[in-house]
Amino acid sequence: MSLTTEEIKAIRKKFNLTQVMFAKVLGLGQKTYTRYEAEISTPNPSVxxxxxxxxKHPEFIYSFIELSRDQLSSEEISFIEYSIENSEIFKKIKDDSMKMPVTLLEEQLSILKExxxxVKSDYINEQIKQFEKAILILRSNG
Structure with a gap:
């Protein structure tokens, strides 16, 4: 399930974000993410x-922003939201399409738990917690 460097860059660029901001939103270290794009290392299967x-579901980025709010400054959040709102992909998506299907997150959560x-990984445990938070947020927002 590996991705090429070009695919990784294309996904980030879809959101009109810098490497630094994309890494922060995903909860990854800046150097780690930069290494993916520089083809120095490859993302682990969970990433x-x-x-x-x-x-496949670019609207999910908003849940990751929400989950990352406590690690981002208000300026960073503003920059990220502005960048995403001005990206080509989000010019095509209507407001109602930003409601994420909980079922897809639950499927991903199940895969991560399996x-x-x-492997009993602390990193995967952290990803599981993030998916569980995202599902709770989506359910509470209706």
Missing amino acids: AKLLKVLD ENEA
């Missing part, structure tokens, strides 16, 4: 899945 989900049973 690759996450990127593929964002590629994967974690095999």
Whole structure:
């Protein structure tokens, strides 16, 4: 399930974000993300899945922004939201399409839980917590 450097860059550019801001939104280290785009290292399977989900469902980026709010300054949040709102992909998406289907997140959560049973990773545990938070947020927003 690996991604090429070009695919990784294209996903980020879809949101009109810098490497630094995209890494922050995804909860990744800046150097880690930069290494993916520079082809120095490859994303682990969980990050690759996450990127593929964002590629297919770009509206999910808003949940990641919401989950990252406590690690971002208000200026960074403004920059990220402005960049995304001015990206080509979001000029095509209507407001009502930003309501994420909880079922897709629940499916991804299930996959992460299965994967974690095999490897017992702290990183995957953190991803599981983020998906659980996203599902709670979506359910509370109706």
